[in-house]
Amino acid sequence: FMRGERTAVSIARYYLDRIAKFESEIGAFLKVYEDKILYQAEQLDKKRAANQPLGKLAGIPIAIKDNILVKDEIATCASKFLTNYRAPYQATVIDLLLAEDALLIGKTNMDEFAMGSSTENSALQKTRNPWNLKCSPGGSSGGSAAAVAGRLCPL
Numbered sequence: 562f563m564r565g566e567r568t569a570v571s572i573a574r575y576y577l578d579r580i581a582k583f584e585s586e587i588g589a590f591l592k593v594y595e596d597k598i599l600y601q602a603e604q605l606d607k608k609r610a611a612n613q614p615l616g617k618l619a620g621i622p623i624a625i626k627d628n629i630l631v632k633d634e635i636a637t638c639a640s641k642f643l644t645n646y647r648a649p650y651q652a653t654v655i656d657l658l659l660a661e662d663a664l665l666i667g668k669t670n671m672d673e674f675a676m677g678s679s680t681e682n683s684a685l686q687k688t689r690n691p692w693n694l695k696c697s698p699g700g701s702s703g704g705s706a707a708a709v710a711g712r713l714c715p716l
Contacts, residue, residue, distance in 0.1 A: 562620030565609070569602035569620040573664055576622045580666075580713050588688045589698075589708040591627050591637060593667040598622060601664045608662070616661030622714045623658060626705050627668040628675055631655050639671045639683040639704075666714050669704030677701050 562569055580593055605620060625631060628638045630648035632655075637643040658665070672682040680688045680703025688703045690696040691711030698707040708714050 562609075563615065567620075569605040569609075569664065570599065572620050573598045573602040573622060573666070576666060576714050579711075583691065583711055583713065586689065586694060587691050587707050587711050587713070588686045589669055589691075589704045589711060589713055590624070590667045591639065591670050591685060591704065592635060594634075594665055598664050598666050605662055605664070616663070618658060619662035620664065621716060622664045622666040623716045624666050624669045624705055624708045624714045625655070626671055626702055628671060629654060631665065631668070634668070636668070637685060638675070639673045639685050641684045644685075663716075669702070669708050671704055672701035675701040680704060680707075 562572060577595055584590055609615060627636060630636050630650060630652045632648055632651035634648055636646055636648045670680060670683050670686060670688045672680050673684045676682065678700050679697040680700035681697055688698055688707050690698045691707055697703065
């Protein structure tokens with residue numbers, strides 16, 4: 562992206578296509594921000610076209626563990642208890658990522674309330690290791706690990 566060989570939109574679409582193809586087997590994501598990432602990517606492409614300074618993470622899709630708040634988005638901590646909890650504010654780390662032009666691709670599964678080490682304790686879905694679907698990806702950030710290992714996002 563930084564050298565102009567690809568657009569941010571093409572990068573976002575590449576990873577969204579991979580998610581569409583493999584996510585049903587892996588179960589890494591609790592929510593994919595398809596509209597959000599495409600909008601962010603379009604804005605980033607306009608920023609680059611205008612020769613405005615780009616952030617250090619420009620054009621890189623990043624998955625967010627579901628215990629980190631993104632304003633106005635659902636944050637479940639992989640618990641059925643929080644399936645309707647919409648974040649009233651945003652975590653500082655999200656502000657910092659966006660300030661560096663990262664693209665938020667979605668929220669990843671985890672052990673419920675981060676209490677576990679295999680992501681087998683999510684109340685919402687099972688996450689599998691993309692390299693061996695019979696195995697756990699580890700945890701409590703198993704959804705994040707599976708998303709990166711399955712090349713559903715780079716970070």
